Amino acid sequence: MRNVAAAIALVMISVGGAGADFKSSREAYDNCLIAGMVKFKDLCEPADQLAKAVAVGCNPQLVALMRSLPNMKTVDKAELAAKHRQDKTDEVMSLLLEYRLKHPCQ
Numbered sequence: 191m192r193n194v195a196a197a198i199a200l201v202m203i204s205v206g207g208a209g210a211d212f213k214s215s216r217e218a219y220d221n222c223l224i225a226g227m228v229k230f231k232d233l234c235e236p237a238d239q240l241a242k243a244v245a246v247g248c249n250p251q252l253v254a255l256m257r258s259l260p261n262m263k264t265v266d267k268a269e270l271a272a273k274h275r276q277d278k279t280d281e282v283m284s285l286l287l288e289y290r291l292k293h294p295c296q
């Protein structure tokens with residue numbers, strides 16, 4: 191289980207920014223994704239549905255992350271949040287599929 195969490199942590203994309211608030215918000219979002227992945231990794235549901243569920247479950251942390259970004263237009267932040275959510279969903283799905291190759295569902 192530690193290896194899965196470590197792999198997820200290594201794959202996480204770092205979003206540029208400064209300040210302790212931004213860093214703690216990014217860590218909270220990444221930790222939420224890791225916890226969701228670990229929680230659902232052994233379910234035999236389709237990986238894309240699980241990845242979306244994990245990402246949606248971390249929406250409050252994503253909103254906090256976007257609020258901690260430097261001043262930007264609201265539209266730009268919304269677009270960035272949507273892209274970031276999709277990127278993270280794809281990463282979680284990829285890691286779930288990788289995990290299933292090593293640990294098939296029964």
